Amino acid sequence: MIYLLTIFLPMLLAGYIYLFTRRIGGAKYIALALFVALFIEAWLTYTNLLPSGYTMLGSYLDVKRFDFVLTLQVDRFSVIMLLLVSVLLIFVTLTSWSVKHQSAYFSLLIFFAGPIFGLFMSTNLLWFFIFWELTLIPIYFLIGIWGDKQRIFAAMKFFIYTHLASMLMLLAFFLLYKQSTTFDMTQIKEGALTTPALIWWLLFIAFAIKMPLFPFHTWLPIAHVEAPAPVSSLLAGVLLKMGAYGMIRLVVLMLPHQAQKYDYIILILGLATLFYAAFMALYTTHIKKMVAYSSISHMGLVAIAISALSFSGLSSALFEMIGHALIISILFVIAGIFHEKTGSWQMGDMGGIMQKAPYLATLFVIGGLAALGLPSTIGFIGELSVLISAIMAHGVWLAVIAAASLLSAGYFIWAFRRVIYGKQSKVVALTNFAIHPVVFGALAIFAILVIAFGIFPQFLFSGIDRAFDTYHLLGGLA
Amino acid sequence: MSAFVLMFFATLFSLALHRTFVFKPFVLLMIVLSGFLIFLKTxxxxxxxAQSSATNLFLLVIFIALLAFTLSEDKEINITQSLFIGAASVLLLRGTTLLTFVFSFEAVSIISFAVVGHIRSSIQADGAVKMFISGALATALIVLGLALFTFGGGNFNLSLSNIHFNALMEVGLWVMLAGIFYKLTIVPMHSWAADSYANIKPSSAALLSGIAKSVVFVAVLKLFEPFFIQTLHVSIFILIVLSVLTMTLGNILAMFQKRVGKMLAYSSIAxxxxxxxxxxxxxxxxxxxxxxxxxIAYVFMQTALYLLLDxxxxxxxxxxxxxxxxxVKKDRLVSLFFAIQIFSLAGVPLLAGFMGKAIATYAVVDAGYWIVALIALLNSTFSIGYYGWFIKNIYFDHSVKQSRVISVSTSAKIAQIILLGGTLFFGIFAFAVFHTSFCSL
Structure with missing residues (x-):
């Protein structure tokens, strides 16, 4: 019952906060308390997991005729996602501490928490779809109301594009139900399906849009750029991870034969994403766009890791997802602060921020160095493990991935040169970079995590490795 | 049939109560009583x-919508007419033969001409006249179809199940369906609806597009099902082409509208x-x-939206x-009503519109036409274009000075809460519908 409340209580609470706390305030404290509670709940769930397979949390609202049952089951993979999501929600709350229109903003964040938890807990595909689609609504409003100049275009494009992905997914789920008479993803057997290839392609495109993989990525750069900075980190840290989660859970683990047949497609799109986004990041002079493309580039790495279809591939994909979420959140928020303070997005207008705001600039440098894969940060471990698992699966030629790492070193170090170091620009000289201590604290904690997990990756890997050890799949996945 | 009788006499009696303070309480009481009679399965x-659990559920939904309509509407004559539509709906949904269908269908049609008859401006006159002419044409086609069918079958009070259709009967039924499709705003018989729904008083549009149209849809499926099954080799092509055309054209045209009423009208066509x-x-x-x-979903969302517009x-x-x-800066609650009902139309989950669309689409996938389902789902993506744009106007834009929006009364808000309750209830608790069937009780 507590898990059912976890999903639906935030949605009800959101309505209450939206309508009744506008004058009295305090929405952010409620949000923070809720997200901390969710983190604790996720942690307790993690410690109480069965050693292997799914742990049943409950089954509600049973409509047998259409298999419309809210089955809540979790395994290690989904609980790790829950932990990641709740940590990011806390981070987003803290970094939005002094946002405008607080009751509306935080009610949307709280609303978002319900379906996102439902998504990772539900094994019924129909409910999975319902939660998937529901997460779009708060993000649509968050971009549309709190976004930058082109917010409306960005919000509309986000909504339409991701809705398109959802529709393909829904069709695939319907075909799955027709062919296997169940919506439960743990019950579906690939061998029993009559059109597995069609279903695989529909699901693959749906999740490729969400991840996003080149050439389905066009909704993301604009959404990232226009969204307020904390929401950008929510997009990168949670929404893209939904795509990767779906890719692993449904495209690879549920349909392993098809995945093996088409693994080169995932690989090619992953490589294309990795390099295309890296070159775009190198090309742009817009600081947040650069971060956005570097984020997309890292999702390419995740896709490459997934395409290995091996135990180590999936583990490194999950590790890279966590690392990416932590790193990119720092970068987005600081890029947003730089813009807010200087009034410009152009890296050319900034310069010498290190002299004016040394602590903030240091955090940005830590984030950037982690993103380019400097040893002793979480980014290094992520990239290295992806590289190794990809080479093991597809051959030595995949050492080209290292070239992308070089590219990312190129754009980040060049960005440091233009933004952080160098001669202090006129704009920066006139700017006061003081930020709320709560925001700084959240950023600092994430930076510490980035380094800590880089030095002690075993702490994360001990959980992640066990996330996939129960699957006995084809292709040497054991 | 006691519900019909009660509603019918309530209609007549309510005329006498116009301009008295007991009018609305009386109407509300009658609707509740009729709903209760339906509930008791008299x-x-x-x-x-004949009655079935499915039609009974649908009638309850109609009565709830009428209840909300009564609370929200200020023109007493419209309320009286809505009662009559409720009464005719009972007949239409329970009729089992072609004659009862035509008879009750015309009852709904004729009263709907009366509903649009209160003309206050030239734009409303335009809507009313277009509706009347198309309605007359539709009636002519339906009667012609009935004549052909009767000539072919030798009996004009046939139920369509368990009979063999000869060529003349088939032609008759298709002519009749052409007439019915006018009322259902199927392309190419749709163009009147775009103007009528948009130009008449929005609350009347709520009655016609929200309530009457859905009733006719359910009645047509219930009655014509054996016919469609027997002639599936022909009808499948006609139905695929018409439905794909209707949803696509409706969605495309809705995207270019500047008036909310017209956008809703095209969305209604879609x-x-x-x-x-x-x-x-x-x-x-x-x-x-x-x-x-x-x-069911459509009754709640479309009625709610047109009433809000009114x-x-x-x-x-x-x-x-x-x-x-x-x-949103003027009224958070009304904006929220708008947003939720629009999202329901767009097919956002946990709202009735999503479940309706999902099960309807699944039926098509299950029947083997997944390409048609894909077209419908892509259309749904299309529709986000204008639904999202409407939300954007409410939430993301700054208000303009010359806005003609006025504040909404409390009773209208209560009406909206009732309709919102329906949208949410049927969005989450699917068993309410799944436990019903069209088999006669």
Missing amino acids: PVLMYGF QAGYMLMVFIAVKDSYAQIGLLYLA NIGGGISDITLDDVKGL
């Missing part, structure tokens, strides 16, 4: 009529396309439940997208 003691799509899967076990769900414009029919800009 027996149907007339030849040519929704008719989704409903017609279910007929493709007529042999499938999910078809009836799918259409019923879609119709409320914020004070009855004028040309509220534009500019007028609703920044509405």
Whole structure:
């Protein structure tokens, strides 16, 4: 019952906060308390997991005729996602501490928490779809109301594009139900399906849009750029991870034969994403766009890791997802602060921020160095493990991935040169970079995590490795 | 049939109560009582009529919508007419023969001409006249079809099940369906609806497009199902082409509208396309439940939206997208009503519109036409274009000075809460619909 409340209580609470706390305030404290509670709940769930397979949390609202049952089951993979999501929600709350229109903003964040938890807990595909689609609504409003100049275009494009992905997914789920008479993803057997290839392609495109993989990525750069900075980190840290989660859970683990047949497609799109986004990041002079493309580039790495279809591939994909979420959140928020303070997005207008705001600039440098894969940060471990698992699966030629790492070193170090170091620009000289201590604290904690997990990756890997050890799949996945 | 009798006499009696303070309480009481009679499943003691749990559920939904309509509407004559539509709906949904269908269908049609008859401006006159002419044409086609069918079959009071259709009967029924499709706003018989729904008083549009149209849809599937199944080799093509055309054209044209009423009218045409799509899967076990769900959802959302439009414009029919800009700053609650019902139309989950669309689409997939389902789902993506744009006007834009939006009365808000309750209830608790069937009780 507590898990059912976890999903639906935030949605009800959101309505209450939206309508009744506008004058009295305090929405952010409620949000923070809720997200901390969710983190604790996720942690307790993690410690109480069965050693292997799914742990049943409950089954509600049973409509047998259409298999419309809210089955809540979790395994290690989904609980790790829950932990990641709740940590990011806390981070987003803290970094939005002094946002405008607080009751509306935080009610949307709280609303978002319900379906996102439902998504990772539900094994019924129909409910999975319902939660998937529901997460779009708060993000649509968050971009549309709190976004930058082109917010409306960005919000509309986000909504339409991701809705398109959802529709393909829904069709695939319907075909799955027709062919296997169940919506439960743990019950579906690939061998029993009559059109597995069609279903695989529909699901693959749906999740490729969400991840996003080149050439389905066009909704993301604009959404990232226009969204307020904390929401950008929510997009990168949670929404893209939904795509990767779906890719692993449904495209690879549920349909392993098809995945093996088409693994080169995932690989090619992953490589294309990795390099295309890296070159775009190198090309742009817009600081947040650069971060956005570097984020997309890292999702390419995740896709490459997934395409290995091996135990180590999936583990490194999950590790890279966590690392990416932590790193990119720092970068987005600081890029947003730089813009807010200087009034410009152009890296050319900034310069010498290190002299004016040394602590903030240091955090940005830590984030950037982690993103380019400097040893002793979480980014290094992520990239290295992806590289190794990809080479093991597809051959030595995949050492080209290292070239992308070089590219990312190129754009980040060049960005440091233009933004952080160098001669202090006129704009920066006139700017006061003081930020709320709560925001700084959240950023600092994430930076510490980035380094800590880089030095002690075993702490994360001990959980992640066990996330996939129960699957006995084809292709040497054991 | 006691519900029909009660509603019918309530209609007549309410005329005498106009301009007295007991009018609204009386009407509300009558609607509740009729709903209660439906709920009790009082027996149907007339030849040519039968009840089933599905039609009973749908009638309850209609009565709830009428309740909300009564609370929200300020013109007493419209309320009286809405009662009559409720009474005729009982007949239409319970009729089992072609004659009872035509008879009650015409009852709904004729009263709907009366509903649009209160003309206050030239734009409303335009809507009313277009509706009347198309309605007359539709009636002519229906009567012609009935004549051909009767000539072919030798009996004009046939139920369509368990009979063999000869060529003349088939032609007759198709001519009749052509007439019915006018009322259902199926392309190419749709163009009147875009103007009529948009130009008449929005609350009347709520009655016609929200309530009457869904009732006719369910009644047509219930009555014509054996016919469609027997002639599936022909009808499948006609139905696929018409439904795809209807949903696509409706969605495309809705995107270019500046007036809210007209956008809703085209969206209503697109929704008719989704409903017609279910007929493709007529042999499938999910078809009836799918259409019923879609119709139930549609009653709540479309009625709510047109009523809201009526409320914020004070009855004028040309509220534009500019007028609703920044509405959220004037009234958070009304904006929320708008947003949730629009999201329901767009097919956002946990709202009735999603479940309706999902089950209807699944019926089509189950019948083997996944390409048609894909087209419908892509259409749904398309529709986000204008639904999202409407939300954007309410929430993301700053209000304009010359906005004609007025504040909404408390009783209208209560009406909206009732309709919102329906949208939410049927969005989450699907068993309410799944436990019903069209088998006669």
